[in-house]
Amino acid sequence: MEEIYVNVEYDKSVHPRSSTNQTGPRSSERRFYRAAVLCLGLLSVFLLVGLISLGVHSHSTAHGAAGELSTIKANMTELLQDSDKELSFLTAERDQLNSRVSSLTAKLSEMTKDRDRLDSLSKKTCPAGWTQFSWSCYILSSRSDSWTNGRSDCHNKGADLVIINSKEEQEFVSGFTNQSAWIGLSDRAEEGTWKWVDGSPLTFKFWDMKQPDDRNGEDCAEIDVQRGHKWNDLPCGHSLLWICEKKV
Known part of the structure; x- marks a missing residue:
């Protein structure tokens, strides 16, 4: 067989876009x-x-x-x-309020007791022949005797020799008797230390001038009308009237 050759020459000018496309x-x-x-x-x-x-x-x-x-x-x-x-x-x-409340409660309790006591006392009277002053009953003896025998007589009456604790009570006792009388005051237990028959010390005093002078064993006290009902010390064996006192 005879071979046929075709010579094709590429012409770039024919396809100008071929380079751009690539x-x-x-x-x-x-x-x-x-x-x-x-x-x-x-x-x-x-x-x-x-x-x-x-x-x-x-x-x-x-x-x-x-x-x-x-x-x-x-x-x-x-x-x-x-x-x-x-x-x-x-x-x-x-706490302060509680303290005040407690204090007021205690005072109220005391006032209630005082009121009840006053109510009770107001219903009581002194026995026949006794004179009432405040919350006590008083009687003046009908005879004279020693301080010791006078006190024994008061005990027999359910009382004791009078104790004077105030000016008001002194004025009452002064008007209660027009004769000198024993009161419940002595220094027999301790010389020079005057105490009432209940053992209490003097909170009120009404001694006469320069009294007590404690001459010749004067260990017992009287209310002396010759001295304006002031107090004077005498020998306890002296014979005087006496004043008894007991609570209502």
Whole structure:
């Protein structure tokens, strides 16, 4: 067989776009790649900036929150201290009020007892022949005798020699007798120490001038009409009237 050769000569001028068609796609890919890289770079920058901003904001927020927490804590501490002071004040006020209430209750109790006692006493009267002054009954003896025998007579009547504790009682006793009489005062137990028959010391005194002088064993006291019903000391064996006293 005879081989046939065809000589074809490529003419670039016939297809002028063939070179452009071959390089165009590669150029577009490069531009796209560059744009993508640029976008990624910008995105990375924005992300980094965002992270930094978020960190700064978080730090600022945390710092601000810590400051606010510290302020709140300080305010709470101050409030608690004020509350403790107020509580202490109220506790002291309560204790004082309780003390006053207790005191008033005790006084009220005493007043109630006094009222009941007065009510009871108001219903009582002195026996026949006795004279009442305040809450006591008095009687003047009908005979004279020694201080000791006069006291024994008072005991037989359920009484004792009179004890004078006030100016008012002294005035009553002064008007009760127009004769000198024994009263329940002596220093027989201890020389120079005058006491009433119930053992109580003198809270009221009505001695005459320079009395008691304790001459010749004068250990018992009288109410002396010659001295203006003032008190005078005499020997206990002297014979006088006497005044007895007993409670209503």
